[in-house]
Every structure is written in C-alpha cells, then in structure tokens.
Amino acid sequence: QVQLVQSGSDLKKPGASVKVSCKASGYTFTNYAMHWVRQAPGQGLEWMGWINTNTGNPTYAQGFTGRFVFSLDTSVSTAYLQISSLKAEDTAVYYCARESVWYFDFWGRGTLVTVSS
Amino acid sequence: QTVVTQEPSFSVSPGGTVTLTCGLTSGSVSASYYPSWYQQTPGQAPRTLIYSTNTRSSGVPDRFSGSILGNKAALTITGAQADDESDYYCVLYMGSGMVFGGGTKLTVL
Numbered sequence: 001q002v003q004l005v006q007s008g009s010d011l012k013k014p015g016a017s018v019k020v021s022c023k024a025s026g027y028t029f030t031n032y033a034m035h036w037v038r039q040a041p042g043q044g045l046e047w048m049g050w051i052n053t054n055t056g057n058p059t060y061a062q063g064f065t066g067r068f069v070f071s072l073d074t075s076v077s078t079a080y081l082q083i084s085s086l087k088a089e090d091t092a093v094y095y096c097a098r099e100s101v102w103y104f105d106f107w108g109r110g111t112l113v114t115v116s117s
Numbered sequence: 118q119t120v121v122t123q124e125p126s127f128s129v130s131p132g133g134t135v136t137l138t139c140g141l142t143s144g145s146v147s148a149s150y151y152p153s154w155y156q157q158t159p160g161q162a163p164r165t166l167i168y169s170t171n172t173r174s175s176g177v178p179d180r181f182s183g184s185i186l187g188n189k190a191a192l193t194i195t196g197a198q199a200d201d202e203s204d205y206y207c208v209l210y211m212g213s214g215m216v217f218g219g220g221t222k223l224t225v226l
Contacts, residue, residue: 035215037163044220045155045163045206061214062118095162102151102210103168110162 002026004096004108011114012086020081020111022096029077030054033099036070036081039110040092050099051079086115119143121209123218129197129225137221138189139207145188150209152190154183157204157220166205167192197225 007021022034036048049060051070058070069082083090094111097104120142129135139152146152148170155163165174167183170190180195190209194201202225207218 037217044204045157045217047208047215047217049214059214097163101169102215103153103165103208104155104163104215105165105168105174107162107165 002098002106004098004106006094006096006108006111009112009114011116013117014086014088014115016086016115017082017084018086018113020083020094020096020113022079022081022108024077024079024098027098030074034070034072034079035097035099035104037095037097037104038092039095040089043092045095048081048094053079083113086113088115091115119211119216121207121216121218123205123207123221125219126222126224129194129201129223131197131199131225133197134193134195135197135223136186136191136193137205137207137223138186138191139209139218140189141209146185146190146209148185150190150211152183152185153208154181154190154192155206155208156201157206158202163206194223199225201225 003025005023012018030053033050035050038046048064051058067084071080091114096108098106122140154167157163171183182193184191204220206220
C-alpha cells in the first residue's frame with residue numbers, strides 16, 4: 001500500500017535551517033509528482049509547490065521562492081523540503097502529498113517545524 | 118491575483134444535507150480546473166474526498182458528492198453525521214499550480 005512517511009517534529013532557532021523528509025513506499029516513486037503543503041497554526045492549507053520526481057525539476061508557489069528548496073533522493077524514494085534562514089512565521093506543519101493528475105491522492109502525516117529562540 | 122473562495126463556516130443538523138462551495142474571485146469554476154475536496158480534522162493530515170469534480174476517492178462514502186453548481190464547484194454531504202464535523206478544503210488546478218481555498222469549518226449540531 002502507498003505510504004508517505006515524514007520525518008519527526010523539529011525545533012529550530014531563528015536563522016537556522018531545517019530539512020524535512022518524505023519517504024515513499026508502495027509505488028514507483030518516479031511515476032508521481034510530489035507536492036508540499038504548509039499549514040500554519042490555526043490556519044488553512046497552503047500549496048508550496050511541487051517537484052517532478054523524474055527530472056528533479058522543482059516549481060515553487062509565490063511566496064516560497066528563495067529560502068525553500070525541494071530535492072529528491074530517488075535511490076531511497078525520498079523527497080525533501082529544506083528551509084533556510086528560518087523565521088518565527090515558518091512555524092507550521094509541513095505535508096508532502098503525492099499528485100495523481102491534478103489532485104492529491106496520498107498524504108504524509110505532516111512534520112511540525114517550530115521556530116523559536 | 119485570483120483567489121479561491123469558500124464559506125468560512127457552515128452548520129448542518131445531523132441527518133441533514135449541506136452544500137459547500139468553491140469559487141473564484143474572478144471568473145467561474147469549471148471542470149477544467151479539476152476541483153478536488155479534502156477533509157481535515159484537528160491534528161490530522163487531510164483526507165482526499167473528491168477529485169476531478171465528482172469522483173469519490175477510494176473508501177469515501179457515497180453521501181459525499183461533488184459537482185459544478187452555477188459558477189462554483191460544490192461538495193454536498195447528504196445525511197450528515199457527527200464525525201463529518203471537520204474542515205473542508207477545495208483545491209483548483211490553475212495551470213501554473215494548485216491553489217487551496219481558505220477552507221470551510223463544518224459544524225454538525
């Protein structure tokens with residue numbers, strides 16, 4: 001069965017970096033795009049962008065350029081989200097979600113990133 | 118910039134029917150936006166309900182249905198149950214990417 005297993009919660013200081021992982025299993029990793037979605041505390045879901053798991057080409061939504069980087073390690077079927085120069089407003093749950101033709105069919109459980117001094 | 122709109126909140130009585138909508142600040146939603154719907158309860162990951170306007174995801178009960186109503190996408194829950202009390206999000210494919218609506222908090226009481 002399809003599973004997306006995300007890394008555990010992380011607490012970081014402002015200015016630090018964090019790397020969230022999303023390990024896929026139960027399907028051919030390179031056959032489906034992977035998206036990232038942010039949910040700040042008490043807020044709605046926000047699309048961050050996606051990565052083509054065949055080519056590794058990332059696409060970032062408005063507001064997620066510069067400090068946000070999507071990457072892959074196809075040898076271990078894992079997608080990564082790296083955020084640098086962390087700010088308090090980056091505190092959120094970050095989800096990976098597999099795309100199946102313009103919708104998200106499977107979701108990771110989410111990774112809480114807390115940015116606090 | 119076009120924004121995807123949803124009712125912030127809605128309430129329904131147990132056993133009742135409710136229709137949540139998903140619109141655009143500019144223009145009409147059509148099937149070419151591939152509207153999809155997701156249910157989220159507090160502390161949980163979203164659950165996929167409907168995709169491509171009206172196709173139910175695997176395991177989703179048939180009391181959830183999707184459609185286009187007028188110029189909006191719609192999610193109808195028929196025979197609402199207590200555990201339908203959740204946040205509901207629509208997503209539209211906008212060509213340049215996916216856009217979430219702001220979500221609707223559904224109360225069943």
